Amino acid sequence: MPTTVSMTVNGKKVSGQVEPRTLLVQFIRETLGLTGTHVGCDTSQCGACVVHVDGKSVKSCTMLAAQAEGANVLTIEGLATDGKLHPMQEAFREHHGLQCGFCTPGMVMSAIDLVKNNKNPSEHEIREWLEGNICRCTGYHNIVKAIAAGAKAMA
């Protein structure tokens, strides 16, 4: 039976009809048309779908839209302000922290959550934090460099 969910996404109040089994990522991509959040796996392991819910990074493929009722959701589309990239996005561009870009939205959202918890992460801490974000292209090296630079830029 369809129900209505309402939440705030990237600062805007939104609502829509969903089934109880609709995942948050489906609501974001299909109902809201915000396709920056990706789906890379069926097993909750890859992190391409990471968004922030009430300020914390979560895998939007492993949460029901209904569970986000009333929540404050931030997706990759909500980071830039007035056409200016967020410092973490800018750092990914500057340090070439991507190749195909599929994992990038999740990487950036995870990285920003890391910096919220740890303002000056070491290389080791960055690598540990990326446990749940899989990249098939870059070998991670430039992602780690980008996140270190992004953390400095966010300070």
Add this chain to the structure above:
Amino acid sequence: MYSFEYQKAGSVADAAKAATGEAKLVAGGMTLIPTLKLRLAQPSKLVDLGGLKDLVGIKAEGGGVTIGAMTTHAAVASSAEVKKAIPALAALAAGIGDPAVRNRGTIGGSVANNDPAADYPAACVALGATIVTSKRKITADDFFKGLFETALEEGEVITAISFPAPEKAAYMKFRNPASRYALVGVFVAKTKGGVRVAVTGAGEGGVFRKKSFEEALGKSFAGSALDGVKVDAKGLNSDIHASADYRAHLIKVMAKRAVDAAK
């Protein structure tokens, strides 16, 4: 996913009443939702514990800690109370899955699920925790019954888990390199009542106590005390990740490391 109904529980009593028959509780969803996505389960209804604020939080009590069932792994990992009373428990929580999993996954869900490779069951058994439910209190020794099996009855909701503080404890996990779950995890606790050693990831029947280690460590709490103790591979898992013999070997290595790191 098969379709199901969804209900937000208004109270524990409400959840207990609703979670009967084919209905299922959902906490952080970090185990249940992947299971549903793979169509490995077909509940008629999900009863969400998500809104129940009284199930969230950590209280320091009598030297130990009581942790509400809906407290996330991230909250346990960063809790000043847990770090002070049982640093090994905070470290265990910090090693579960990845940051996004730790932000949603809960201690109640992990304990209720009793995955044979999950981390918390080892902590509960080694520390002699008490599982508090909507009906009663259950000791960890009586709670974990086998693969994904617990003493929980239909409509019984875990509300909190109480951990007495040990004198010293540590958890050592040898991770499966792909899933990062425990291939073998050993939690060692030196408590007032003696030494307790619990092993996860290795047993065919889920978490178990290693009595021969407990005896040897009771005489001398040092990694070297385990040198002469044999670990039988009988009853241990054998799969594509590791043979039973290799797991038996790892149990001793991880136990020795835990004893030497205990604080």
